[in-house]
Amino acid sequence: xxxxxxxxxxxxxxxxxxxxxxxxxxxxxxxxxxxxxxxxxxxxxxxxxxxxxxxxxxxxxxxxxxxxxxxxxxxxxxxxxxx
Amino acid sequence: xxxxxxxxxxxxxxxxxxxxxxxxxxxxxxxxxxxxxxxxxxxxxxxxxxxxxxxxxxxxxxxxxxxxxxxxxxxxxxxxxxxxxxxxxxxxxxxxxxxxxxxxxxxxxxxxxxxxxxxxxxxxxxxxxxxxxxxxxxxxxxxxxxxxxxxxxxxxxxxxxxxxxxxxxxxxxxxxxxxxxxxxxxxxxxxxxxxxxxxxxxxxxxxxxxxxxxxxxxxxxxxxxxxxxxxxxxxxxxxxxxxxxxxxxxxxxxxxxxxxxxxxxxxxxxxxxxxxxxxxxxxxxxxxxxxxxxxxxxxxxxxxxxxxxxxxxxxxxxxxxxxxxxxxxxxxxxxxxxxxxxxxxxxxxxxxxxxxxxxxxxxxxxxxxxxxxxxxxxxxxxxxxxxxxxxxxxxxxxxxxxxxxxxxxxxxxxxxxxxxxxxxxxxxxxxxxxxxxxxxxxxxxxxxxxxxxxxxxxxxxxxxxxxxxxxxxxxxxxxxxxxxxxxxxxxxxxxxxxxxxxxxxxxxxxxxxxxxxxxxxxxxxxxxxxxxxxxxxxxxxxxxxxxxxxxxxxxxxxxxxxxxxxxxxxxxxxxxxxxxxxxxxxxxxxxxxxxxxxxxxxxxxxxxxxxxxxxxxxxxxxxxxxxxxxxxxxxxxxxxxxxxxxxxxxxxxxxxxxxxxxxxxxxxxxxxxxxxxxxxxxxxxxxxxxxxxxxxxxxxxxxxxxxxxxxxxxxxxxxxxxxxxxxxxxxxxxxxxxxxxxxxxxxxxxxxxxxxxxxxxxxxxxxxxxxxxxxxxxxxxxxxxxxxxxxxxxxxxxxxxxxxxxxxxxxxxxxxxxxxxxxxxxxxxxxxxxxxxxxxxxxxxxxxxxxxxxxxxxxxxxxxxxxxxxxxxxxxxxxxxxx
Numbered sequence: 001x002x003x004x005x006x007x008x009x010x011x012x013x014x015x016x017x018x019x020x021x022x023x024x025x026x027x028x029x030x031x032x033x034x035x036x037x038x039x040x041x042x043x044x045x046x047x048x049x050x051x052x053x054x055x056x057x058x059x060x061x062x063x064x065x066x067x068x069x070x071x072x073x074x075x076x077x078x079x080x081x082x083x
Numbered sequence: 084x085x086x087x088x089x090x091x092x093x094x095x096x097x098x099x100x101x102x103x104x105x106x107x108x109x110x111x112x113x114x115x116x117x118x119x120x121x122x123x124x125x126x127x128x129x130x131x132x133x134x135x136x137x138x139x140x141x142x143x144x145x146x147x148x149x150x151x152x153x154x155x156x157x158x159x160x161x162x163x164x165x166x167x168x169x170x171x172x173x174x175x176x177x178x179x180x181x182x183x184x185x186x187x188x189x190x191x192x193x194x195x196x197x198x199x200x201x202x203x204x205x206x207x208x209x210x211x212x213x214x215x216x217x218x219x220x221x222x223x224x225x226x227x228x229x230x231x232x233x234x235x236x237x238x239x240x241x242x243x244x245x246x247x248x249x250x251x252x253x254x255x256x257x258x259x260x261x262x263x264x265x266x267x268x269x270x271x272x273x274x275x276x277x278x279x280x281x282x283x284x285x286x287x288x289x290x291x292x293x294x295x296x297x298x299x300x301x302x303x304x305x306x307x308x309x310x311x312x313x314x315x316x317x318x319x320x321x322x323x324x325x326x327x328x329x330x331x332x333x334x335x336x337x338x339x340x341x342x343x344x345x346x347x348x349x350x351x352x353x354x355x356x357x358x359x360x361x362x363x364x365x366x367x368x369x370x371x372x373x374x375x376x377x378x379x380x381x382x383x384x385x386x387x388x389x390x391x392x393x394x395x396x397x398x399x400x401x402x403x404x405x406x407x408x409x410x411x412x413x414x415x416x417x418x419x420x421x422x423x424x425x426x427x428x429x430x431x432x433x434x435x436x437x438x439x440x441x442x443x444x445x446x447x448x449x450x451x452x453x454x455x456x457x458x459x460x461x462x463x464x465x466x467x468x469x470x471x472x473x474x475x476x477x478x479x480x481x482x483x484x485x486x487x488x489x490x491x492x493x494x495x496x497x498x499x500x501x502x503x504x505x506x507x508x509x510x511x512x513x514x515x516x517x518x519x520x521x522x523x524x525x526x527x528x529x530x531x532x533x534x535x536x537x538x539x540x541x542x543x544x545x546x547x548x549x550x551x552x553x554x555x556x557x558x559x560x561x562x563x564x565x566x567x568x569x570x571x572x573x574x575x576x577x578x579x580x581x582x583x584x585x586x587x588x589x590x591x592x593x594x595x596x597x598x599x600x601x602x603x604x605x606x607x608x609x610x611x612x613x614x615x616x617x618x619x620x621x622x623x624x625x626x627x628x629x630x631x632x633x634x635x636x637x638x639x640x641x642x643x644x645x646x647x648x649x650x651x652x653x654x655x656x657x658x659x660x661x662x663x664x665x666x667x668x669x670x671x672x673x674x675x676x677x678x679x680x681x682x683x684x685x686x687x688x689x690x691x692x693x694x695x696x697x698x699x700x701x702x703x704x705x706x707x708x709x710x711x712x713x714x715x716x717x718x719x720x721x722x723x724x725x726x727x728x729x730x731x732x733x734x735x736x737x738x739x740x741x742x743x744x745x746x747x748x749x750x751x752x753x754x755x756x757x758x759x760x761x762x763x764x765x766x767x768x769x770x771x772x773x774x775x776x777x778x779x780x781x782x783x784x785x786x787x788x789x790x791x792x793x794x795x796x797x798x799x800x801x802x803x804x805x806x807x808x809x810x811x812x813x814x815x816x817x818x819x820x821x822x823x824x825x826x827x828x829x830x831x832x833x834x835x836x837x838x839x840x841x842x843x844x845x846x847x848x849x850x851x852x853x854x855x856x857x858x859x860x861x862x863x864x865x866x867x868x869x870x871x872x873x874x875x876x877x878x879x880x881x882x883x884x885x886x887x888x889x890x891x892x893x894x895x896x897x898x899x900x901x902x903x904x905x906x907x908x909x910x911x912x913x914x915x916x917x918x919x920x921x922x923x924x925x926x927x928x929x930x931x932x933x934x935x936x937x938x939x940x941x942x943x944x945x946x947x948x949x950x951x952x953x954x955x956x957x958x959x960x961x962x963x964x965x966x
Contacts, residue, residue: 003262004283013284018700027668027709033856039854043669056708059699066707075422076261 007081009064018054022046022070050074085403086318086326089349093323095244096121100338116244119170119181120146121322125450129307131155131170136488140306144485146171146314146321147394148241148255148553149295149522151486152305156182156189163200163277164191167518167554171314174243203271203279209235212265212285214417216240219449220291224249227289232294234506237283239267241553254281256292259420259548263444268555278559282879287444288421291464292414294433294450295522299333299359299409300491300531302367304554305482308376309368310521312406313338316345316608325349327404332381334408335359335461353402354833357381362463366397366470368405378471379405379560397470409465411455413447416470419548421445427541428453432461433526444505462865465530466491470740483531484524486517489520491531498535505529509546518554521546545949561615575628576725589810592693594629595808607811608910615815617806617913618775619959620886622731624796625808627781629677631695632724633688633702637715640686644678646710647851648700649835649844655680660755660772664835664843665698672829672838674698677772679757686758687720687768691825724768725789727796729815730779732963733803738769738780740799745769748962763795766790775816776954778962815909821871821950828920829868829904838869839927839950867903868926871948874936877916879897879907879943887923887934887945894937902934913953920950 002083008022028034028042047053051072056067091098095690097114103112106123116229120143131139131153141152150169157173160165166188170181208670213220214236224238226424236245241255254269265288267281296311298304309746309924312332318324330353332339335481343353357363364383369378380397410432415425418436423445435453438446440929450456469477481491489512497511505528508514521528525545533540558565573593581588587607617623635644641653648663650873655661660679674697676689687938690698691699702717729737739747745760757770767784797805815826823829823838826875834856835844844856855861874881879882885905892899903923910917923929929947937945949955958964 001260001262001264003264020704028854032850032857034854036858039858043855058704064703066704068653 004057004059005069005078005081006057006059006062006065007058007067008065012059013063016059016061017057018068020058020059021060023054028066052079085328086127086129086324086442087317088125089323089325090325092319092349093321095321096323098323098351100182100242102175104175106177107182111181112433113175117175117322118146119155119157119178120150121318121324122175123153123170124318124326125322125324126774128666130373131307134305134485134488135187137377139305139488140307141485142375143171143304143310143313145523146317147295148172149519151517151519151523154188154486154627156184156186157894159277161196161199161277164625165340169518173239173836180215188555200277200558202277202562203277204282205562206284207237208284209237209691211236211289211507212263212283212287213289213291214256214265215240215291215332215413215449215451216242216245216247216252216840217259217291217293217449218590219246219451219454221250222450223289223291227287229703237285241767243270248884251747253555255554256417257412257552259288259417259445260550266550266851268551268553268559280559280562288446288554290417290447290451291449292417292451294413294455295526296429297337297523298407299365299481300481300527301333301365301462301465302469302477304368305372305485306368306370306405308370308403309405309407311344312408313643314405316342316404316915319345319349319351320806323350325403327351329354329402330354330404330406331365331400331402332406332408333357333359333365333379335464336408336410336576338411338455338457339406339408341457341546342408345405347654350388351404352404353372353965355381355668356461357380357468359464360460364464364468366407369399373576376403376405378402382470395814398509409527410461412522412670413453413455413456414452414522414546415447415451416520416552418445418451418608420550425545425920428804429635430550431455431458432463434541459796460894465527465534466502482910483727483906484512484514484521486519487513487515488526489514489524493527495530497550498532504538505532505543506546508532515546516788518608520545520548521551569770570723573629575626576786577626577628577727577793580793581626584807591629594692596629596692597626599808599809599811600807611811611815612910612912613808614806614812614815617804618730618777618808618812619913620732621801621806622729622733622737623806623812624793625728625730625813626793627726627728629689629692630721630725630726630784631692631698633690633699634718634720635686635688635702635715636718637713638684639713640684640715643687643702643706643710643713643715644688645845645848645850647705648678648851651845652678652680652686655686657682658756658758660770662755662843664833664840665701666850666852666855667701668852668855670852670858670861672825672833672835673701675771675823675825677755679770684856689896693826695719723786724783724938725786726793727782727792728774728779729782729796729800729805730773730775730808732959734778734780734798735798735962736803737783737796737805741782741795744768752831754960757849758930763792763799765792767792773960774813774822776820776957777959797806814907815911818907818909819911819913819918819953821920821952823869823920830921833867833869833922837866839924864928867924868904869924870921870926870930870951871950872905872908872921872922872923872934872945873948873952874919875916875933876946876947879903880910880943881919881936882938883919884909885936887921890933890935890944894935894942901939911953918948918952919945922948923947 021061100115144152150171153170155170156166190351227236239251239254243253257266263285265283269279296313371775378401424437425434428435436447478491493512497508533543581597588595589598599610643650665674678688742760760769765788767783770781773779886900902945907921909948
């Protein structure tokens with residue numbers, strides 16, 4: 001079980017959190033201007049790197065705040081917190 | 084092998100505390116401190132079981148958790164029967180009865196009330212966790228305590244009699260996971276609990292788990308009487324048990340020197356030391372009728388002074404005990420769990436932790452790190468070829484994994500079949516999949532595979548180690564989270580009334596909801612028909628407390644709801660309610676419910692019962708991550724309000740009686756509005772909304788008054804014969820009106836348009852998921868659409884989930900093209916017949932057409948209809964229509 005670094009509450013067991021996938025996927029400002037392919041890209045397509053990446057968590061059983069954090073997908077070590 | 088108890092000695096037993104247990108009908112005596120295995124050996128019981136596939140007699144092979152042979156079913160003193168335990172780790176103190184197993188354990192079916200096993204769990208953070216309380220482990224713990232006297236240092240050992248101070252004994256680490264998370268199981272003396280599962284978060288972990296001896300493989304190496312050398316010394320020193328009278332030692336290292344001395348000290352005659360490093364080899368064994376070891380066959384190296392006259396011809400030596408040592412494997416499983424890598428160390432001929440990797444949190448010390456004491460110059464002997472021609476069959480009794488009955492022949496077959504990865508070899512041969520997890524067979528297997536493939540052992544590697552290190556029961560993993568504690572049970576304030584009045588409950592998420600209220604002698608179907616009839620003809624009541632409720636406050640709530648719902652809420656007037664549909668960004672229906680405007684800056688949202696938490700999550704996610712500029716607070720108030728639905732043409736009379744100060748006239752309190760009201764003496768809210776198509780109200784009061792409200796409604800409705808109804812009648816009533824239930828009619832692939840609810844989708848504003856409705860796929864004319872379905876035979880209630888096919892479909896040619904499926908199906912009092920809702924490809928174009936519903940034993944015809952089958956003009960919404 002991961003020890004997830006909540007920026008507001010400190011490190012807590014993973015069971016207190018929900019995972020939010022890749023960070024930094026903004027809802028398009030004007031969805032209607034997008035092609036079907038562009039919209040599909042927003043909805044479904046995500047990176048899947050081996051190594052560090054930015055991801056989202058929400059501390060559902062704690063402060064209920066969303067935050068971004070860097071995690072190495074190979075070692076599960078967390079890095080920069082914030083966002 | 085003729086084991087016996089020595090007249091004195093045995094550091095681990097208390098000769099003043101005799102114990103006994105039943106083994107296969109024989110009373111076996113021992114002392115406190117014995118294991119089942121040491122007691123069996125002390126009583127001269129040498130055959131402890133038969134092998135899983137080949138039915139060969141087997142004896143005690145080891146003195147620890149690596150035991151592959153002596154697997155037993157144990158009835159603990161607590162009465163619990165547990166299968167597949169190594170007799171070498173079971174203390175006699177806790178045992179009533181032991182049975183041997185032919186490799187297969189059995190869970191004993193528990194009679195009701197007899198499952199008295201109690202298991203516990205505990206959470207324990209610590210700064211330093213040391214696993215293994217041998218010399219190295221104790222030193223590491225001591226150093227950690229000295230370095231930081233305030234540090235919580237947890238030193239554990241699986242041995243219940245481990246030496247040292249401040250050791251948590253009888254506690255076995257099961258696995259190491261991410262970020263210092265370690266699980267361990269502690270066997271506890273009954274009757275307090277059977278065992279305790281520890282969840283430990285450690286800042287630093289020291290692995291001091293020692294090393295395990297491994298055998299050398301030769302023909303007929305599995306007889307009772309063949310034992311790991313170090314185990315024999317353990318039986319003598321710790322348990323005061325002499326495992327045999329005439330012993331031969333077969334070794335390739337120096338650790339057997341001490342064993343020889345120990346055995347001789349115990350009066351065992353060591354008749355030969357066969358040292359593979361000198362070229363001497365054991366090529367086979369002999370046994371008596373019961374399979375017990377009676378002698379061994381040796382070939383001596385040529386050219387040595389003591390070589391037999393007949394050169395390579397095997398020499399025979401009588402013996403009842405054969406002690407084998409093929410070297411020692413550092414116990415690296417826990418290191419490997421933490422993704423630590425291994426390298427093959429020629430110096431000790433074993434895999435050791437490759438500590439170059441980035442594992443600052445975890446260190447390995449002592450024998451587990453490869454520092455095996457007394458090994459000397461180990462010889463690279465892993466396996467002895469069969470005497471005579473080395474045909475395939477000649478390897479058929481070279482047992483590599485005793486627990487799985489796997490031989491060198493099996494290994495050759497795997498490699499011959501082209502399986503070169505050791506992971507594939509493991510799965511093909513099942514070597515290493517027994518309860519000992521290949522502790523004695525794993526590295527030997529890799530070495531033999533390497534020899535056959537002509538590669539280095541290090542290049543072959545070992546199969547991945549995975550938790551748990553020892554078998555652990557599901558009951559232990561569940562610990563206290565069983566029965567009522569497995570999952571929270573949520574009940575409404577009226578629950579005691581439901582129970583007292585015979586409600587049959589169903590689980591909706593964590594909620595207990597009345598499914599129906601049967602009267603004496605009434606079937607489910609009869610009860611539901613009666614409850615529905617009451618709602619359509621007079622008045623009925625339902626506990627709707629479980630509906631999710633979210634209080635939304637802030638100046639931007641209206642704008643926020645416009646983005647969250649497919650329809651518009653910012654224009655809703657204070658005092659009014661509106662039905663809303665919610666989609667995810669992919670355009671699929673996510674939830675629905677009625678939301679009311681309490682004030683300019685305050686709304687009361689309701690959600691489906693099962694989705695309440697998910698909807699709140701959804702709202703918070705969008706507020707926090709996309710629209711932090713919107714000034715909105717969302718708070719769950721599900722638990723704050725108790726809700727009773729009063730439904731039916733006489734409901735207005737009931738509400739009028741309950742709330743005398745409320746003007747219930749249609750003009751003052753019209754459909755889809757809400758009013759503050761004193762209801763049954765309590766300030767609450769009345770909503771005029773309907774999930775049945777009838778005149779209906781939902782009365783909310785603070786939860787504390789929920790039961791009082793329920794009883795007040797019952798009393799106020801008594802003159803009209805008010806009828807409590809459950810979720811099943813609710814489902815029928817709403818289905819007659821074609822109202823979908825999110826999660827029953829929908830499955831995450833259904834759009835509002837598919838449900839025929841385009842009327843609830845705004846074309847004037849953006850909302851979550853809107854763009855998805857414009858995708859080509861969302862506009863296919865053959866998407867599944869919600870329709871009604873009337874079986875031609877009105878008595879037939881189709882099973883929900885039934886697939887639907889075209890009337891001309893050839894059912895003999897599979898796959899039969901599917902048109903859709905039944906989502907809801909009931910008998911209806913109002914319609915006087917059965918009916919269903921279904922999702923059907925292009926369904927709205929097919930209204931009036933016949934489809935087939937193939938069931939297991941027959942094919943049923945049904946006609947597609949509009950999804951609204953009852954009162955399509957909504958004439959009943961304001962009460963019984965005037966003729």
